[in-house]
Structure formats: C-alpha cells, structure tokens
Amino acid sequence: MANRKKPLVVVTRKLPDSVETRMRELFETRLNVDDRPLSQAELAAAVKEADVIVPTVTDKIDAALLSQAGPQLRLIAQFGNGVDNIDVASAVQRGITVTNTPGVLTEDTADMTMALILAVPRRLAEGFEVLEHGEWGGWSPTWMLGKRIHGKRLGIVGMGRIGQALARRAAAFGMQIHYHNRRRLPEKLEQGLDATYWESLDQMLARMDIVSVNCPHTPATYHLLSARRLKLLKKDAYIVNTARGEIIDEVALTRMIEAGELAGAGLDVFEHEPAVNPRLLKLAKAGKVVLLPHMGSATVEGRVDMGDKVIVNIKTFMDGHKPPDRVLPSML
Numbered sequence: 001m002a003n004r005k006k007p008l009v010v011v012t013r014k015l016p017d018s019v020e021t022r023m024r025e026l027f028e029t030r031l032n033v034d035d036r037p038l039s040q041a042e043l044a045a046a047v048k049e050a051d052v053i054v055p056t057v058t059d060k061i062d063a064a065l066l067s068q069a070g071p072q073l074r075l076i077a078q079f080g081n082g083v084d085n086i087d088v089a090s091a092v093q094r095g096i097t098v099t100n101t102p103g104v105l106t107e108d109t110a111d112m113t114m115a116l117i118l119a120v121p122r123r124l125a126e127g128f129e130v131l132e133h134g135e136w137g138g139w140s141p142t143w144m145l146g147k148r149i150h151g152k153r154l155g156i157v158g159m160g161r162i163g164q165a166l167a168r169r170a171a172a173f174g175m176q177i178h179y180h181n182r183r184r185l186p187e188k189l190e191q192g193l194d195a196t197y198w199e200s201l202d203q204m205l206a207r208m209d210i211v212s213v214n215c216p217h218t219p220a221t222y223h224l225l226s227a228r229r230l231k232l233l234k235k236d237a238y239i240v241n242t243a244r245g246e247i248i249d250e251v252a253l254t255r256m257i258e259a260g261e262l263a264g265a266g267l268d269v270f271e272h273e274p275a276v277n278p279r280l281l282k283l284a285k286a287g288k289v290v291l292l293p294h295m296g297s298a299t300v301e302g303r304v305d306m307g308d309k310v311i312v313n314i315k316t317f318m319d320g321h322k323p324p325d326r327v328l329p330s331m332l
C-alpha cells in the first residue's frame, strides 16, 4: 500500500454524509463532493492510484479500464447491487476482488415495483396530470377507468430476493403469483409464496396479465425479453421493469405499445440511461407508460445501508479476511 498507513479509497460519486464521515475515519478517502460523474480518463487516473475503488452503476469498469489499473488496486467495492457495469471476470483474473451491496435494497426496490404495478393499470400519472392542468370536470361513472389488479396473474421474471419480496406484496393485493427463474425455488419457499413455477419463460409470458422483470442483467439476460418473446404476451398485458433496461428490447417494446399490441409499461430503468427514448416519453404523455428515473433503491435509509455495507466489505478485506459480499464470475 505504497508507504501509506491507511488504504486509499476512491469513491466515484457523492455518498450519504454519515457514510462519507465514517469512511474518512477509517481510510484515506478521496470523495466526489460535487457528485459529477467521472469520465473514463478520470476513472483511469483513479485506478492507477487507488487501493480500493468504490464505483456505482453509472461507472464503466470494463477490461480496458482495468488494464490501466496499478498493481496496488485490490478491491472494487461497488455501491450497488447490480454489477453489470463491472467486468467481474477481468477483475478477478487480475487478482482484484469485487463486492456489492445485496439485501439492503430488496424491500425498497420491491416497493417501487409494486408502485409501478399499481400506477400503470390504475392510471395514476394521468389522473395527476388532469388535476395539474385544471381539467377535472368532476366524478363520472365512466371516466378514467383503469384495470383491476386484484385476481390478475403476475409473472415475475427472476425470483431472487427482490422477486420474492415483490411476490409477498403482490399476493397481499390479491394477485396470483407466477415466476420463471433459472432454478426452481425450494418447495417450502415456493409454497410459502403460493407461487407457480414456469420452466418455460415463453409459456409463462403468454398467460400473464402483468410481467415484472426482477433478474440481474448479465450476458445471458441481455434482451431476455426480445421482440419475439414480447410478441408472446397478451395484447392487454403490462410490463414493469425495475431491474435493468438492457433486459428488454426497448425499441421492440416501444413499437408494440405504439401499435396497441401491448397495453403499457412501467419502467424505472432504460437501455441507454440517462437517455430516454423520446418515443417512450410520448407514450408517457399518452398515458400508456409510466417512467421513472432509476429510483428503485432510492431511499435515505437504503443508501445509508448500502454505504455501511461498502464500508464493512472494505474493512473486512483490508483486515485480511474474505469480505461478506464477494461477487464471483460464477455467480453471474
């Protein structure tokens, strides 16, 4: 650690105050006080010097960047659950450990998913807009009717922590829970969730009223909901995505909603963030989609918990132990 007593930890974005204070106490820390995202050149300068880098979902830590890392870089402690911004295999090959912050954003992300499941069929954004524009003519038996949630079939794609937390919420709203996952859940867990397993994603998609994407983005899940698969959905089905934009073929999805081949969508994530396809924005104006700017895990409590996890991972690693939230290529 190059004549330094404490490891140099470079943090790429502004983190909650309490997290930054604790980091300063424990490590030699370079923070990003004005929260401007770092360019690739600035990231390269950081990995040349840092013992530990703390990136987030918006930083591209690919093989090209890692090839510029100094030999002192030992740990990439991601502030976030998803690690699709990091070339984990390259990092591990170079002897760099990668960690993330699983678990602490499960409930918040499941809440946001449920919020979108409610918002799209029940036309929340449209209702708000009517009031905002002073266009409300009063209650009417046939005006602003949405679709009932109760009794509908929810198909969860990816039944990990967030998928399961969503299943518990949706069951409380009277929805029937279906899921597709690489591995079937243990029988007890599946029964506890009263969830129906579909080995075939295609077959599940064809029968659902609402489909929620809750799997990680990996090479295997890129465009998992391809144009072909989206066509399997019922014409009056809705899609919700709080995972990663890349899992759905966004152009195909947009085209299908425009053509009336799908009822609508609730999206918290996009294929080319922070850019949002203007055609999706147009569909939002028309009340067909509800769009949010990647807010799934955005709670004060969640972000502090994520920061605390990052600190535990760094401290444990620096103390010579295996950090609790190691990410291995075999897990992806």
Ligand SMILES: O=CC(=O)O
Residues within 6 Å of the ligand: 057, 079, 080, 081, 082, 083, 105, 296, 297
């Ligand atoms: O999207 C946020 C995360 O993966 O933590």
